[in-house]
Amino acid sequence: MTFTVGYAVHGSIAVLTLDHPPVNGLGHSLRVGIAAALDRALANPAIRALVLTGGERIFSAGADVREFGTANSSRDPILPSVIRAIEMSSKPVVAAIAGTCLGGGLELALGCHFRVAGSEATLGLPEVKLGLLPGAGGTQRLPRLVGLERALDMILSGAPQAARSFEGTPLIDALIDGELMPGALAFAEKVIAQAMPISRVRDRVVDAPAAEPFLQFARNTVRAASKNMPAPQKCVEALAASVGKPFDEALKLEREFFFQLMNTPESRGLRHAFAAERASTKVAGVPDGTAARPIRQVAVIGAGTMGTGIAITLANAGIAVSLLETGQEALQRGIDSIRRTYESALKKGRLTPDALEQRMNLIAPTLSYDALVDADLAIEAVSESLEVKRVVFEQLDRVLRPGAILASNTSALNLDTIASFTSRPQDVVGLHFFSPAHVMRLLEVVRGAATSAEVLATVMQLARRIGKVAVVAGVCDGFIGNRILARYVSAANDLLLQGASPQQVDRALEEFGLAMGPFRVGDLAGLDISWAVRKRRAAENPGVDFSIAADRLCEAGRFGQKNGAGWYRYEPGRRDPIADPAVDALLAEYRRDKGVTPRAVGKAEIVERCLFAMANEGARILDEGIAQRASDIDVVYLNGYGFPRHRGGPMHYAEEVGLSEVVRALRRIAAEPGADARAWTPAPLLDRLAAEGRGLKDHLEGARK
Incomplete structure (x- = not known):
């Protein structure tokens, strides 16, 4: 043209x-x-x-x-x-x-x-x-x-x-x-x-x-x-x-x-990130011009940390919100938390008193599902339990009018199972916000087997309206972000088994450019949360060993910043991580139990193992169709997981290194004594592309043809 x-x-x-x-x-x-x-x-x-x-x-x-x-x-x-x-x-x-x-x-x-x-x-x-x-x-x-x-x-x-x-x-x-x-x-x-x-x-x-x-x-x-x-x-x-x-x-x-x-890698990474975010708005099976449903009022179910963050995000965009909880005390805590957030913004000069009251007035607290009848969209933000979500979605299915969208904020659970709790699976979608929801830019939009194109068009348009960068993901355990995160954390834990300390691993990855190393992130999020996920996965996959060194910390009652001890020690009222000899002792015992003699681990090896593990899992996700394009995976990690923008994302970084080099490194690690060969074996997609001298963009073009 x-x-x-x-x-x-x-x-x-x-x-x-x-x-x-x-x-x-x-x-x-x-x-x-x-x-x-x-x-x-x-x-x-x-x-x-x-x-x-x-x-x-x-x-x-x-x-x-x-x-x-x-x-x-x-x-x-x-x-x-x-x-x-x-x-x-x-x-x-x-x-x-x-x-x-x-x-x-x-x-x-x-x-x-x-x-x-x-x-x-x-x-x-x-x-x-x-x-x-x-x-x-x-x-x-x-x-x-x-x-x-x-x-x-x-x-x-x-x-x-x-x-x-x-x-x-x-x-x-x-x-x-x-x-x-x-x-x-x-x-x-x-x-x-x-x-x-x-x-x-x-x-x-x-x-x-x-x-x-x-x-x-x-x-x-x-x-x-x-x-x-x-x-x-x-x-x-x-x-x-x-x-x-x-x-x-x-x-x-x-x-x-x-x-x-x-010609610098930094500019290539930044330009890739810019183009990737533009590309992520294009969704396969959702033609340009697909009609979007109007979103005037949204119901948020759950007034905890995530629910209140979502409510703030919506109110900031001028959208009326009904915030539902099961008890008055929990509901009031949520409303008080929202007001404190706005008052903090007021003190910093980011909000006027009038704007504060306008936004608070957009959020209507309620204890009754019947108050949600006018909602165009409902977002569930309750605990990660299918049984709890079943109760919520059955109630939403009962009270919401035809054409209203039912969304789950689940970070890992099967969206198709959640959709089966309703009589309208075509109207069910995942909206995985990242905490704190009113700060983090990323929104994983999870597409169920029955999710309609109209629903996807609507939530993608809503994402732009509320200032989020949206990426569509398919249904699998952890979707894009948390599935790769699990593999990344596992690789980091392998390094502990080899002889690295948590602070060595964190320091190497932070010097690479990540906002925070995996062990500091674990302490911040709460080690007990991922411990519960591993136990769930072990129960669902008999015979597969999901245990890692972090389990030893949890068994010792070390859950992270929340109780002052995790991978690091924390002084009361402070968040500065302090190396703890008690962790060294736990790791030494863990290595003895595994029959591993510790060795010196360098920065380059730490970065290689952690980044290549991410890229390898990303390639599997791409090959399975969970992600539409490699650059979507990069967008997820740039906007939700603190990956350095100038590196372009884990998939772009793998291409900068060279896919054949990544494949050789993965094969070398997979062949090491005691290595988890299943996890480290190169993804079939990486193998194919490396053998053919092609890149991840070539794979995308081939898929289009």
């Missing part, structure tokens, strides 16, 4: 309108269109000025990231060439900015001679979030318009800012209330009538009298804050060039930095 640039003439003004929905990504075809429309206007002697716009809704969200790494990304005309052509135009060019103007879109506007913006427009250079820097002049033109310090802050944060905040700076020549185009045309007519001289940003000088001490402070701060991330440091050096080098020389340096960063 070819995207064009609209061309219209209003008197002596040519209007060039970007036309590449939905966000006017500056792909090759659009760049060609801009250059052609510019040449057309310049060749017409009747045209005295140009207006470049994206229309009334959006200017441009920047580069077309789908082109990164493809031939189109470097095909002429590249974006810097288009911007230079606009900048060197003999006729004045006015950028008319509405809505979003980000990245390459803002760089395009900076190349224009004048800029007018709608009062609600936002401007930003978010490239650092992709491990990059602005590569089409952003680091050179922006400081010439807003000053060095503000430009550096804008580029390092990557956060969009209101166009209105630039009023009075040379970045915005005029703010326009109401419709943008009439105001933009009037401004262009003023430029013509007053013979206003063409203002090229490149000809300006950066106003920064104390540039060197400021830049040195910025270097020191960024070096400490960015750790192993190269992009922020390159941003500082590119901006330093704006005051220390001629414009064209600095522009060349910026471009060199851009290509250096494009």
